[in-house]
Amino acid sequence: MNFCSECGHTVTRKIPEGDDHLRHVCDNCETIHYHNPKIIGGSLPVSGDRVLLCKRAIEPRYGKWTLPAGFMENDETLAEGSARETREEALAEVENLQLYTVISVPSVNQVHVLMLGDLVDDKFAAGTESLEVALFKEEEIPWNEIAFRAVHMTLKKYFEDRKTGIFPVHNLEIERW
């Protein structure tokens, strides 16, 4: 951030009075600009003993496999955002969405929220951000080709929980690198 989005003047990084974090503060109108973590919302679509993964057609991690997920938008709920991302990236519908993993990734100022869902009618296809979309059994998962650690952790938890049939919400963290 170089300029104030309110008045267009330059900003300076400083700690405002009564605060303890460095902020971008406008040199003219004194607006304090806050920057906060973003939510990555998505789903883990399930069809019988298989889960749906998308091969990324965009950077970062072009060509790697991921769950359909992306930045949550304003004016939507977590479930709406997860369903939208699934629709966009995998041209698929999910139902019975339930919160599953909540993963803090402080190094990149993100919280990943993934919801378990039932894939509807086994219909899917590659959206514009995917090269390919496919269903995988546990033994078919390309573990070394998974795009993000939060996705890897979520898939691991899922196949672990499958053994008991109980899928509690997992609150996890990815260590700072």
Next chain:
Amino acid sequence: MNFCSECGHTVTRKIPEGDDHLRHVCDNCETIHYHNPKIIGGSLPVSGDRVLLCKRAIEPRYGKWTLPAGFMENDETLAEGSARETREEALAEVENLQLYTVISVPSVNQVHVLMLGDLVDDKFAAGTESLEVALFKEEEIPWNEIAFRAVHMTLKKYFEDRKTGIFPVHNLEIERW
């Protein structure tokens, strides 16, 4: 947003190519500025059969009771943010934090994440954003004086779950108004 935070030129709201949401786009450098939901992180500190609430010393909802919570900061995890807010608003420490409610509030582009925690040593006092901090039994909760619906919902769930002693994570939504 009136000006580009990158180059200081004016921005126009339009739908970028390949997108389907209105964004602020710079008329000069074409940077697309995204605005996403923010996370409100906090805790529900428990001491025996009582819970800790803070009386707000700031707007909105000056004078109303709330759980210690606030905007999650960059470079922290949900647990760190919850503990920090508890420290700031109630000068209290919480331990054994566990994820409890995750509440989408699409009308204000927020997701509230509240964690259950044990209040350490029954120590607390009003931070600068609180007029007063106190412990309440269920029958003492000032239900009509609770600052936010997400806090109200979380407290209701808590006293409901107390009957069974099981505190699953609740994923809730507050209807658009």
